[in-house]
Amino acid sequence: MTTTIFVSSTPFDLALHRKKITESCGAPGTARPDVAVVATLPETSIENRLHLVRSAKAFIGIFGMVFGDIDPVSKKSLVQLELEEALAHHIPMLIYIMDEDEHWVLPKHVDIGASAHQLSELKGLLSQVQDVRFFDSADNLVAKVHNDLFRVLGPVGAISVSKPEPKVEVKADIKQAVRPEVKPVEKSVEKQASSEPKKVDVASSVAPMASPTKAPGTATVTPATAISAPEVAIPKAKEPVAAEPVSAAPPATSAAPVSSLASSLASKRYALTQPRFEFFKDKVKHLFGPYMSDAVLKDVLEYVLAGNTMSASSTLSRGTSLSLEDAIEEIRKTELIILDTVQRHAAQNNDVK
CATH class of the missing domain: 3.40.50.450 (Rossmann fold)
Structure with missing residues (x-):
């Protein structure tokens, strides 16, 4: 039908x-x-x-x-x-x-x-x-x-x-x-899916972890460990004499800026006082329920308020049983609620003025 x-x-x-x-x-x-x-x-x-x-x-x-x-x-x-x-x-x-x-x-x-x-x-x-x-x-x-x-x-x-x-x-x-x-x-x-044998492909299972779903406002940062130094070809001397010594290739200089960028993104957060935390907690607590601890929720809110969606999603995933994809969805909902709250507050201030 x-x-x-x-x-x-x-x-x-x-x-x-x-x-x-x-x-x-x-x-x-x-x-x-x-x-x-x-x-x-x-x-x-x-x-x-x-x-x-x-x-x-x-x-x-x-x-x-x-x-x-x-x-x-x-x-x-x-x-x-x-x-x-x-x-x-x-x-x-x-x-x-x-x-x-x-x-x-x-x-x-x-x-x-x-x-x-x-x-x-x-x-x-x-x-x-x-x-x-x-x-x-x-x-x-x-x-x-x-x-x-x-x-x-x-x-x-x-x-x-x-x-x-x-x-x-x-x-x-x-x-x-x-x-x-x-x-x-x-x-x-579910029973049929669980009874089928599963093949684990290490290469395919690791690859997606390197490029998680991009959340709104998140900058894509290449980890410093993924940058390797360029190969330098050392010419062989034709004769065993008069060959100038060749020094080893210097380490890649681009790794340091990337590492500092990654660390700056990871530390980007807005410090919340306890009254402000309680205010925003009341706005978003229905999204997470009682299983979310105040410590984890405060970290998530501080990252969201600073626009650091990547760290907020990662923190939420580690602090709860949510997968990274589900955590990103919840962070997007949190951003919408906070944006609506800030806009309402700004409109009220304009009305007072």
């Missing part, structure tokens, strides 16, 4: 992303032949938009650098109205935010001024009430969507028919949203 998922996004700047998601579903030979993708057009009325959202089995929200058209009645963007409708009817949600450091984007597809501020606030709220993921290209987005659909809808063919529940008119605000329940992966799949 075919089920419906609703894709919400601004139509023009993310047209390629919507097209690739649509083409990867709903037809034989695609990744999800059992899924039909529904997306609205700019001329679609608000009533039809909200009806399509309520009829969907899953809601996919994609956010780039454009806030989108504004509804003159509610003064909210159309994508925000669709989002709140999905929250009100407890539809499983998958939220994806464009990686501003990695994704290529045309200048005309970047909002400025009041629209940019509203979009930043919306992203900050989403990072607090939903599990958001970041994408750096259209293909990267499609891969993450299919991976998450497997968790929400189950494997291909696992979608069952359920009786429609009575409709209840509920108005929801994104600030009161609750994280949706995610359907766990089938145990039989």
